[in-house]
Amino acid sequence: MAPPKALLLSAVSKFFEYDTPRIVHIRSKKVGIINRFIQLVIIGYIIGYVIVYKKGYQEFDNVQSAVTTKVKGIIFSNDSDIGTRTWDVADYVIPPQEANAFFVMTNVHPTLLQTQTTCPESISVSGAQCQSDEYCQKLLGTILPKGNGPVTGSCVPSGYGNVSVCSIFGWCPVENNVTFDARAFLASANFTVFIKNNIEFPKFDVTRRNLPEPGSIQLPENVTSIDAYLNSCMFNGDNPRDKYCPIFRLETIVNGAGVTYENISQEGGVMQIIIDWTCDLDYSENSCLPEYSFRRLDKGDYSISKGFNFRYADHFAMMVNDTSVMYRNLYKATGIRFLVTVQGQAGQFRIVPLLLNIGSGMALLGIATVLCDFVVLYLLKARAFYKEKKYLDVKGQDAFEVLREDSESKTSNEVKRRNQRLGEVTDANGSDA
Numbered sequence: 001m002a003p004p005k006a007l008l009l010s011a012v013s014k015f016f017e018y019d020t021p022r023i024v025h026i027r028s029k030k031v032g033i034i035n036r037f038i039q040l041v042i043i044g045y046i047i048g049y050v051i052v053y054k055k056g057y058q059e060f061d062n063v064q065s066a067v068t069t070k071v072k073g074i075i076f077s078n079d080s081d082i083g084t085r086t087w088d089v090a091d092y093v094i095p096p097q098e099a100n101a102f103f104v105m106t107n108v109h110p111t112l113l114q115t116q117t118t119c120p121e122s123i124s125v126s127g128a129q130c131q132s133d134e135y136c137q138k139l140l141g142t143i144l145p146k147g148n149g150p151v152t153g154s155c156v157p158s159g160y161g162n163v164s165v166c167s168i169f170g171w172c173p174v175e176n177n178v179t180f181d182a183r184a185f186l187a188s189a190n191f192t193v194f195i196k197n198n199i200e201f202p203k204f205d206v207t208r209r210n211l212p213e214p215g216s217i218q219l220p221e222n223v224t225s226i227d228a229y230l231n232s233c234m235f236n237g238d239n240p241r242d243k244y245c246p247i248f249r250l251e252t253i254v255n256g257a258g259v260t261y262e263n264i265s266q267e268g269g270v271m272q273i274i275i276d277w278t279c280d281l282d283y284s285e286n287s288c289l290p291e292y293s294f295r296r297l298d299k300g301d302y303s304i305s306k307g308f309n310f311r312y313a314d315h316f317a318m319m320v321n322d323t324s325v326m327y328r329n330l331y332k333a334t335g336i337r338f339l340v341t342v343q344g345q346a347g348q349f350r351i352v353p354l355l356l357n358i359g360s361g362m363a364l365l366g367i368a369t370v371l372c373d374f375v376v377l378y379l380l381k382a383r384a385f386y387k388e389k390k391y392l393d394v395k396g397q398d399a400f401e402v403l404r405e406d407s408e409s410k411t412s413n414e415v416k417r418r419n420q421r422l423g424e425v426t427d428a429n430g431s432d433a
């Protein structure tokens, strides 16, 4: 290792150094081609990708949007749990209105006419089964994990074979989740949803709707009014006439994500409806149109906790022996939740982004020099030769030497010239004399 004094001296001498770039003009076809190729790639990237493909000449604004939905459809069911019933949208869309989403119930497991009283605990609750009151007395007042109410202390028949369970106090009868099968009796592929989407690009003061109307989406030929169109159209992505129809069959949405309606209806699931507004406002506003796509958000290949369900209840009071008694119908609802996502961006020509992109592109051209230097100084066969030409080691002292020699030769030249002149004058005087 070098002694500290030597290190200090080298550091001091480094401090008093200065590097300045030197222009070496290399006349070589090989190096010239490499240089032009790299420049061409960079220029191609700037013009082709940044300016043309990524529209580097435009300013952009993100979409702001409002979505409302309306589902329609009627279904008739003849079910052992619920009896015969005709269901409309107010029955199977829960809640009636949500922000950017709607839920359609496809299957329901009802527990009707529950009231606050005592009844057998569900046999599927662990620890609920008993042989005698003695066992239930020990649990008196406790609520079993996943149980339905506090244990009253008596052991009663469960209603399933010879099995007995502890009695509880709560909403009775408790939900029967023993004989429940995953049918989808409310799944009608003919249900439709009307999705109304208003959007705005505030920076460009542009507002649009996903409805066909003058100044927005053109009505198809032979259709005279928006009402007539909405009453007759159904979204179909493959048909230009119905590509912009805002009314969708639920089956079309589900199938559009590669899922069958029967499958998702049984266990429930979450679907996403994507409305994409990607607009080039350098063209007419009328060409700013929505693109619809669909996907399933919960992939349906789990073996446990498949799909999606939740419970809700209708509460009501009934007169029993002149007293008002509170009742409720409990429903375990399975269905499809549809989320509407609006995304998109609009762009319009502005001079500032264009100049910025050209400027940063020109700065990027400097990379061509760095890459060429690398090739010339480290990769080419003649790299040692080019290195020698590129780097020149100059000492300040040498400059002084040259200056001194210059001034010495200048002085001796002046002396010579003076002597010469003097000689000429002397000769002239002599001849005059």
Ligand SMILES: Nc1ncnc2c1ncn2[C@@H]1O[C@H](COP(=O)(O)OP(=O)(O)OP(=O)(O)O)[C@@H](O)[C@H]1O
Binding pocket: 070, 071, 072, 192, 193, 194, 227, 230, 231, 247
């Ligand atoms: N889910 C849907 N399926 C089919 N058509 C629909 C649906 N939702 C709305 N429409 C129809 O689209 C048009 C515009 O609906 P909008 O909700 O604006 O009017 P409306 O008169 O309140 O509709 P309606 O009383 O029929 O529900 C109406 O003709 C309506 O019947």
